[in-house]
Amino acid sequence: MKVWIAFFLCLAGHAMAAPTEEAVVEELIAEEPIAEEPEVGANPVQVEIGEFDEAIDIFEEEQAFADNPCLDHHCKKGKVCEVDEDNTPMCVCQDPSSCPAAEGEFEHVCGTNNVTYDSSCHFSATKCALEGTKKGHKLHLDYTGPCKYIDACLDSELSEFPLRMRDWLKNVLVTLYERDVENNLLTEKQKLRVKKIFENEKRLTAGEHSLDLLAHDFEKNYNMYIFPVHWQFGQLDQHPVDGYLTHSELSPLRAPLIPMEHCTTRFFEECDADSDKYIALEEWSNCFGIKEQDVDKDLIV
DSSP, X not given: OHHHHHHHHHHHHHHHSOOOHHHXXXXXXXXXXXXXXXXXXXXXXXXXXXXXXXXXXXXXXXXXXXXXXXXXXXOOTTEEEEEOTTOOEEEEEOOGGGSOOOSSGGGOEEETTSOEESSHHHHHHHHHHTTTSHHHHHOOEXXXXXXXXXXXXXXXXXXXXXXXXXXXXXXXXXXXXXXXXXXXXXXXXXXXXHHHXXXXXXXXXXXXXXXXXXXXXXXXXXXXXXXXXXXXXXXXXXXXXXXXXXXXXXXXXXXXXXXXXXXXXXXXXXXXXXXXSOEEHHHHHHHTTOOGGGOOGGGOO
């Protein structure tokens, strides 16, 4: 750095010295604008081709959409886009035979009709074909994996389920916080709330804990569990965001859980206290033991 400073000072010294006649001539020559010549064989009008190429790309993209309107037309699961005689895109039920073949049993799913489907694609296509029928209205994705016998959930087991779920939700949030360096897994508001849980020395760390310990921790550190319960509700309430959870919205959570937790189905059924097929935030919170005065829609951030 010092060498560069000395170099610039040296140049400044030469610049401050009285110019000689030769210097004046050189200065005049240097000030004459020199026209840049285009490369040999280049068209002067098209030397700057960046914008021109971009215009071509935009034109080709627009042309592609014009030729195939389905490229920009979204269809829900179980449906695919087709165009009618007027080249207007529309969604129609997908033929299950057009679904990719399952690579293994891990791709199988079980429907509420106790039928195993090769994949979620095959299930969604089948459900679509049954739209408007009683059978189709009752058919939902039950759980991932092939259908199997699920033990009945006893009353004593049902009371244990929320203990594990609450602890799991809290640990999921803490893990997301630990890994959320540049991945934007959580919003800034969510990070602030989880940070308080993460830094709390009384927090029960993740691991295998007895039910008695989980119950004691919930009673002792109740406030740590309020936000995780609200957060999970917000993650599920997406289609649409209306403050209620449908069977379909619950699916991302319950489908992987059922094979491991046989009380999952009964737990969520009983969360729907008024049996209207929707679980409101108040019902959801009550299922996890959150007090009525602590239910706050503003916590779903």
